[in-house]
Amino acid sequence: MRVVLAEDLALLRDGLTRLLEAFEFEVVEAVDNGPALLPALIKHRPDVAVVDVRLPPTFTDEGLQAAIAARTEVPGLPILVLSQHVEPLYARELLSDRNGGVGYLLKDRISNVAQFVDAVRRVADGGTAMDPEVVSQLLARREPLAVLTAREREVLGEMAEGRSNAAIAAKLFVTEKAVSKHINNIFTKLGMPPSDDDNRRVLAVLTYLNG
Amino acid sequence: METRSWVRDGLRAIAGGVYAVGLAITNLPLLAVSLVALALSPVPFLGLALLPWVTDLVRMRANLERRLAGRAGIAIACPYHPPPERALPGGWKRFRWIATDPATWRDLAWLVPGALVGFSLGLLAVAIPLYGIEGISLLPLWLYLSVDWYGYGVFWPIANFSEAMLSMPQGVLFLALGLGAAPWLLEVNAQFAKLFLAPTKAAELRLRVAQLTETRADTVDAQAAELRRIERDLHDGAQARLVSLGMTIGLAEEMIERNPAAARKLLVEAREASGTALLELRNLVRGIHPPVLAERGLDGAVRALALSLPMPVTVEVDLPARPQTPVESAAYFATAEALANVVRHSGARTVEVSIRYADDVLAITVSDDGTGGADPARGTGLRGIDRRLAAFDGTMTVSSPPGGPTVVTMELPCVLSSPKTSPSSGTA
Numbered sequence: 001m002r003v004v005l006a007e008d009l010a011l012l013r014d015g016l017t018r019l020l021e022a023f024e025f026e027v028v029e030a031v032d033n034g035p036a037l038l039p040a041l042i043k044h045r046p047d048v049a050v051v052d053v054r055l056p057p058t059f060t061d062e063g064l065q066a067a068i069a070a071r072t073e074v075p076g077l078p079i080l081v082l083s084q085h086v087e088p089l090y091a092r093e094l095l096s097d098r099n100g101g102v103g104y105l106l107k108d109r110i111s112n113v114a115q116f117v118d119a120v121r122r123v124a125d126g127g128t129a130m131d132p133e134v135v136s137q138l139l140a141r142r143e144p145l146a147v148l149t150a151r152e153r154e155v156l157g158e159m160a161e162g163r164s165n166a167a168i169a170a171k172l173f174v175t176e177k178a179v180s181k182h183i184n185n186i187f188t189k190l191g192m193p194p195s196d197d198d199n200r201r202v203l204a205v206l207t208y209l210n211g
Numbered sequence: 212m213e214t215r216s217w218v219r220d221g222l223r224a225i226a227g228g229v230y231a232v233g234l235a236i237t238n239l240p241l242l243a244v245s246l247v248a249l250a251l252s253p254v255p256f257l258g259l260a261l262l263p264w265v266t267d268l269v270r271m272r273a274n275l276e277r278r279l280a281g282r283a284g285i286a287i288a289c290p291y292h293p294p295p296e297r298a299l300p301g302g303w304k305r306f307r308w309i310a311t312d313p314a315t316w317r318d319l320a321w322l323v324p325g326a327l328v329g330f331s332l333g334l335l336a337v338a339i340p341l342y343g344i345e346g347i348s349l350l351p352l353w354l355y356l357s358v359d360w361y362g363y364g365v366f367w368p369i370a371n372f373s374e375a376m377l378s379m380p381q382g383v384l385f386l387a388l389g390l391g392a393a394p395w396l397l398e399v400n401a402q403f404a405k406l407f408l409a410p411t412k413a414a415e416l417r418l419r420v421a422q423l424t425e426t427r428a429d430t431v432d433a434q435a436a437e438l439r440r441i442e443r444d445l446h447d448g449a450q451a452r453l454v455s456l457g458m459t460i461g462l463a464e465e466m467i468e469r470n471p472a473a474a475r476k477l478l479v480e481a482r483e484a485s486g487t488a489l490l491e492l493r494n495l496v497r498g499i500h501p502p503v504l505a506e507r508g509l510d511g512a513v514r515a516l517a518l519s520l521p522m523p524v525t526v527e528v529d530l531p532a533r534p535q536t537p538v539e540s541a542a543y544f545a546t547a548e549a550l551a552n553v554v555r556h557s558g559a560r561t562v563e564v565s566i567r568y569a570d571d572v573l574a575i576t577v578s579d580d581g582t583g584g585a586d587p588a589r590g591t592g593l594r595g596i597d598r599r600l601a602a603f604d605g606t607m608t609v610s611s612p613p614g615g616p617t618v619v620t621m622e623l624p625c626v627l628s629s630p631k632t633s634p635s636s637g638t639a
Contacts, residue, residue: 053506054502054506059505060505060506060507061506061507083502084493084496084502085493085496085497085502085503087502087503087515087518088515088518088519089503089507089511089514089515089518090503092518106489107489108485108486108489108490111482111485111486112482137518137519140519140521141518141519141520141521
């Protein structure tokens with residue numbers, strides 16, 4: 001899989017390149033500033049881009065802006081955004097085109113290499129990878145969720161992070177069948193239309209939580 | 212609506228006229244006792260005690276005049292020097308404090324002209340509408356009929372019955388004139404008082420220095436406390452965790468040959484510890500300068516904040532560019548504190564935040580539909596906002612009647628920098 005990487009700290013850029021190459025990704029270009037990112041994304045059209053939010057020259061959010069701009073140019077271009085902190089506001093902006101293939105993770109998560117690589121693959125496949133901290137902030141402020149049982153809220157959180165039924169089942173030590181039963185209950189209780197497609201379903205959940 | 216407020220202002224000003232006349236009359240006895248006190252000031256003991264006491268009375272009178280002027284829309288600041296510390300009544304220190312304050316002598320100089328102007332303008336403000344009411348009540352008609360010689364308005368004397376009847380429309384005109392003129396008369400009176408009773412340039416500067424000294428002390432205190440908190444958080448938090456992290460990794464290094472399984476366990480532990488350290492640093496950074504504020508400015512940061520509140524928050528922002536970083540930060544934390552107060556105390560269901568910039572002032576209002584009754588004198592939260600803003604000459608006003616709604620208005624004088632963002636260091 002071909003990857004474009006944008007990270008201004010050399011240490012992290014090299015580390016990420018090494019890490020990704022160790023898992024059979026090919027880093028076609030690694031840029032260290034905002035203005036170079038958008039052209040690189042459009043030129044290479046990578047299978048997935050891993051982008052830091054804050055980049056030179058202004059050290060604000062040009063990574064995020066470039067990612068959003070690239071996705072208007074190339075709809076559905078898979079992008080995983082990394083940051084030292086997460087904001088539900090940014091998550092909402094990334095998800096707003098409802099195309100999937102979006103990830104938004106704290107840089108801390110890289111330290112769990114297996115999970116991080118899994119997230120990169122998921123985003124490349126058009127799935128979603130949402131940081132647990134974003135999800136917990138979203139869950140905290142939605143009052144209607146009181147109708148859900150504790151277990152259902154747990155499943156909802158896992159689903160919002162972008163996990164598949166199988167992954168949720170493995171994480172919560174239950175069967176896949178039990179998971180899909182919980183998911184059906186959640187969708188009924190919250191009045192959301194059911195969907196068989198995993199990615200579509202995650203997006204629906206995140207849209208609901210963002211609403 | 213227009214007319215009603217016009218009539219209300221007029222009536223209020225007429226009442227102010229009555230008040231002004233009454234106050235003006237007190238000037239003469241005050242002048243008399245002041246002169247006596249001045250004449251007696253060389254007398255040992257008595258002189259030292261008498262002049263400060265009389266000056267207190269004069270100042271009370273002058274402060275009433277300042278309040279009256281304030282009601283007429285002319286703000287007159289209080290010009291007096293702060294009293295010296297440990298000054299005994301009747302002591303030399305106190306006497307010197309009074310005698311060396313130019314405001315004391317300006318007050319005295321004002322007593323006579325102030326009385327004349329206040330009396331005549333106040334009387335005029337009352338007399339014109341009263342004359343109008345006389346006309347409306349057709350009093351001239353009865354007087355004309357009974358005493359046979361009387362005049363009103365343009366008819367001097369009234370020659371016949373119909374001229375007497377015309378006093379009614381004339382009275383209406385006089386009343387209207389009186390209502391319209393009264394606020395203006397009081398304003399002229401206030402402007403005149405301002406000539407004498409307002410602080411001189413030097414006194415204004417002195418007041419400003421006193422205010423700056425106080426806000427600077429507050430700012431320095433707050434900053435020192437903040438630095439201390441950051442130091443302690445780093446010391447007990449991230450720093451300690453990094454030390455233990457180093458130890459764990461060192462231990463794992465030792466064990467990797469002999470006991471790979473245990474080393475592996477230690478490494479997992481180390482990774483978790485690094486995660487916790489990062490979490491603590493992130494929370495700390497958020498408290499110092501929220502990253503979203505650096506990235507998106509006040510607009511984005513307040514919107515991000517709004518997303519995290521349990522109730523719907525409407526955010527309206529009209530900012531052509533970004534304020535300077537310290538002002539922006541103060542504005543953000545003041546808004547955050549105001550919103551936190553809403554969540555903690557108001558029981559509101561919706562909140563509105565509006566951020567505007569006009570005439571070199573950044574104005575932020577936070578209004579909620581909660582229970583009201585917020586008192587800045589009680590809560591530390593609102594006082595904290597006030598202190599934060601005071602460092603930039605900003606102000607906060609709270610309107611919170613019992614039963615709500617509560618509106619907190621914060622104003623910060625500032626200039627906006629060039630549009631968009633200014634560079635800062637660090638990465639996301």
